[in-house]
Amino acid sequence: MWTTIEQIFPYAIMFTIPLLITALGGLFSERSGVVNIGLEGLMVMGSFVGALTISKLQEAWPHHTVQAIWIGLLVALAAGIVFSLLHAFASVHLSANQVISGTAINMIAGAITVFLSRNITGSGNIRLMNGFQPFDVPLLSDIPIIGPLVFTKTYWTTWMILAVVLISAWVLKKTPFGLRLRSCGEYPQAAEAAGVNVRRMRYIGVMISGAFASLGGAILLVTIAGEFTGTVAGLGFLSLAALIFGQWRPLGILAATLFFGFASTVANVSQVIPALKHIPPIILSLFPFVVTLIALVIFSKSSQAPKAAGEVFDSGKR
Amino acid sequence: MRNLIISLCAVLFGLIGGAVLMAVTGHDPIEGYKFLFQGGLKNSKRLGDTLATGTPLVFTGLSVAFAFRTGLFNIGAAGQMLFGGFCATIIGLNIDTARPLLLLMMIVAAMLGGAVWAFIPGLLKARFNVHEVVSTIMMNWIAYWTIYYVVPAYLKAESVETESRLLPDKATLKSTFLSDMFGGSYINMGLYIAVVAVIVIAFIINKTTLGYELKAVGYNRHSAEYAGIKVSRSIITSMLISGALAGLGGMAQFAGNGANIQIGVLPTQGYDGIAVALLGANSPIGVLISALFFGLLYSGRGFMNAMTDIPPEIADSIIAIIIYFAATSVLMDKWITRIVNRRKASAGAGTGGPVSGKESA
Numbered sequence: 001m002w003t004t005i006e007q008i009f010p011y012a013i014m015f016t017i018p019l020l021i022t023a024l025g026g027l028f029s030e031r032s033g034v035v036n037i038g039l040e041g042l043m044v045m046g047s048f049v050g051a052l053t054i055s056k057l058q059e060a061w062p063h064h065t066v067q068a069i070w071i072g073l074l075v076a077l078a079a080g081i082v083f084s085l086l087h088a089f090a091s092v093h094l095s096a097n098q099v100i101s102g103t104a105i106n107m108i109a110g111a112i113t114v115f116l117s118r119n120i121t122g123s124g125n126i127r128l129m130n131g132f133q134p135f136d137v138p139l140l141s142d143i144p145i146i147g148p149l150v151f152t153k154t155y156w157t158t159w160m161i162l163a164v165v166l167i168s169a170w171v172l173k174k175t176p177f178g179l180r181l182r183s184c185g186e187y188p189q190a191a192e193a194a195g196v197n198v199r200r201m202r203y204i205g206v207m208i209s210g211a212f213a214s215l216g217g218a219i220l221l222v223t224i225a226g227e228f229t230g231t232v233a234g235l236g237f238l239s240l241a242a243l244i245f246g247q248w249r250p251l252g253i254l255a256a257t258l259f260f261g262f263a264s265t266v267a268n269v270s271q272v273i274p275a276l277k278h279i280p281p282i283i284l285s286l287f288p289f290v291v292t293l294i295a296l297v298i299f300s301k302s303s304q305a306p307k308a309a310g311e312v313f314d315s316g317k318r
Numbered sequence: 319m320r321n322l323i324i325s326l327c328a329v330l331f332g333l334i335g336g337a338v339l340m341a342v343t344g345h346d347p348i349e350g351y352k353f354l355f356q357g358g359l360k361n362s363k364r365l366g367d368t369l370a371t372g373t374p375l376v377f378t379g380l381s382v383a384f385a386f387r388t389g390l391f392n393i394g395a396a397g398q399m400l401f402g403g404f405c406a407t408i409i410g411l412n413i414d415t416a417r418p419l420l421l422l423m424m425i426v427a428a429m430l431g432g433a434v435w436a437f438i439p440g441l442l443k444a445r446f447n448v449h450e451v452v453s454t455i456m457m458n459w460i461a462y463w464t465i466y467y468v469v470p471a472y473l474k475a476e477s478v479e480t481e482s483r484l485l486p487d488k489a490t491l492k493s494t495f496l497s498d499m500f501g502g503s504y505i506n507m508g509l510y511i512a513v514v515a516v517i518v519i520a521f522i523i524n525k526t527t528l529g530y531e532l533k534a535v536g537y538n539r540h541s542a543e544y545a546g547i548k549v550s551r552s553i554i555t556s557m558l559i560s561g562a563l564a565g566l567g568g569m570a571q572f573a574g575n576g577a578n579i580q581i582g583v584l585p586t587q588g589y590d591g592i593a594v595a596l597l598g599a600n601s602p603i604g605v606l607i608s609a610l611f612f613g614l615l616y617s618g619r620g621f622m623n624a625m626t627d628i629p630p631e632i633a634d635s636i637i638a639i640i641i642y643f644a645a646t647s648v649l650m651d652k653w654i655t656r657i658v659n660r661r662k663a664s665a666g667a668g669t670g671g672p673v674s675g676k677e678s679a
Contacts, residue, residue: 037393037451086642089646090642090645090646094646094648094649095648096645096646096647096648097645099391099393099451100391100592100596100641100644100645101642101645101646103393103589103592103641103645104638104641104642104645105642106589107589107593107634107637107638107641108635108638108639108642110634110638111631111634111635111637111638112339112631112635112638114629114631114634115339115343115629115631115632115634115635116343118629118631119343119344119629124629124631234455234458234459237455237459240452240455241452241455241456244449244452280467281467282463282464282466282467282468285463285466285467286460286463286464289456289457289459289460289463290456290460292452292456293438293442293448293453293456293457296442296446296448296449296452296453296456297442297446297448300442300446300447300448301446
């Protein structure tokens with residue numbers, strides 16, 4: 001049993017990280033008052049741009065494949081910012097329905113990335129020469145119990161993203177920027193009266209969500225997937241659920257995405273683990289989604305959703 | 319009228335966007351569009367295929383549009399379609415009876431399956447105020463995984479693991495009469511059902527108390543409640559009808575255009591339904607027209623891909639761009655208002671009176 005847990009743990013964490021950073025992006029957007037259902041499309045965009053950049057660089061510099069990956073992650077992040085501007089422009093400037101605009105983002109990303117990929121590489125898929133290799137953290141991985149669980153087979157991106165989560169929690173809670181951003185999602189008119197440029201803060205919120213979600217898609221690519229296929233299999237939507245499940249708080253999101261990470265990993269590997277073999281796989285696969293529905297019911301009474309999320313900002317309204 | 323202009327502008331921008339995409343990737347847009355439209359319309363067979371491709375989209379578009387009228391964003395048409403189609407497939411594979419009765423049973427099963435799948439988000443919304451966008455997405459994945467395991471376990475084809483057995487001919491919507499009329503196209507009786515659905519839904523929305531109540535809830539939930547309309551019941555009813563429509567779409571897809579159900583896919587028609595509804599301005603007739611237009615893009619792309627080296631995803635890209643412009647129609651609305659005002663002003667200045675200005679508006 002213990003060895004089973006030891007085996008599952010690194011995979012579960014690996015699976016958690018793209019969800020975590022994407023959901024965190026969604027948090028910034030929703031806290032600023034813009035619902036971003038386009039996370040899925042932003043992840044796809046990150047996966048595409050990352051794959052394209054990395055595969056081209058790896059061809060050009062066969063001896064620096066790891067550096068190529070880091071550059072690819074950065075380029076994906078930048079592409080996410082640019083692509084999310086479409087959503088920001090529609091929902092902040094044009095007062096479009098944010099859910100529809102987000103849906104458009106998903107559709108555009110799904111279609112255009114495959115279209116471009118076919119044009120550039122001749123096929124809808126882009127395979128990387130190699131992705132990140134997992135490593136054991138020296139010394140720490142020798143710690144009993146925790147060591148094998150947390151510090152073996154880890155990735156640099158995992159530690160980076162965990163740091164980003166902690167910094168984000170601090171920024172949102174303690175800094176003037178965080179307070180202003182949150183006030184735009186709660187009482188935008190009051191925020192404006194206090195001198196906050198609500199539209200600009202919402203742009204920033206959406207751009208951060210674009211950057212993070214796109215990075216999430218690229219991390220998925222370089223750790224798990226290894227190949228761009230035009231989809232991230234609903235992980236963007238799952239991040240959205242994690243955002244609500246985690247009650248719009250960074251640490252809540254961390255807990256929610258860990259839960260999804262474990263649930264999905266267990267479902268994926270159940271056939272090779274003797275202890276799980278007698279549970280029908282359908283139950284394991286349905287588990288995260290059913291639990292999310294139940295959690296939505298439980299939390300709906302005490303929902304911590306930003307009050308103005310999804311509402312068009314109208315500075316004349318009081 | 320204004321909705322029509324906005325939709326046409328969105329289509330125009332979408333086509334321009336597609337042309338730009340083709341041009342920047344080094345293809346000839348005019349040739350691309352020529353083959354795209356030829357591929358959908360060239361002869362009666364291609365025309366029939368276009369109609370058939372559009373048929374499931376009519377249902378999912380109606381489904382999304384109907385929910386929209388009540389202020390609900392049903393993003394779960396894919397799951398409802400999958401589950402409705404699955405229920406119809408179970409009946410079709412396991413029951414042996416006279417064809418009309420069998421088809422009727424399948425239609426009822428498809429509607430019930432879709433309705434059940436939409437009922438849960440409707441109930442959660444009405445009772446617990448759970449946002450239907452997230453709950454319908456979860457229901458999509460629950461449908462996906464249910465089909466993923468149940469089809470291979472109980473309905474598996476002999477050789478292929480990833481799809482169900484083929485439905486016998488009498489359990490499909492295939493019609494030799496229609497097919498022969500359209501030169502051997504795979505057009506089928508799903509189209510009849512789609513036209514009936516459009517008429518019925520138009521009737522419900524425009525002529526019945528139920529439709530009036532649903533629209534009232536959509537415009538303003540609180541004032542509807544104040545006026546004595548049972549909001550919770552309206553939400554659930556709306557989702558049930560919406561789900562039943564999507565379920566019929568599943569039947570049109572799996573027992574009409576195809577003859578079995580596959581695992582491992584969420585039918586794209588579910589998400590395209592959002593696009594269809596949006597472009598059709600949520601009106602049943604608009605949905606019918608926009609679904610057939612999307613059907614044209616989808617059925618023509620294969621021919622275009624065969625004749626040129628433009629990737630078939632151009633069709634999806636055009637649709638996605640259309641949706642972005644439909645979503646940001648506020649911009650066009652402003653333009654139209656500005657143009658109308660300017661015309662009014664210039665007409666007023668030309669003839670010296672506001673009367674003629676009114677005419678041009």
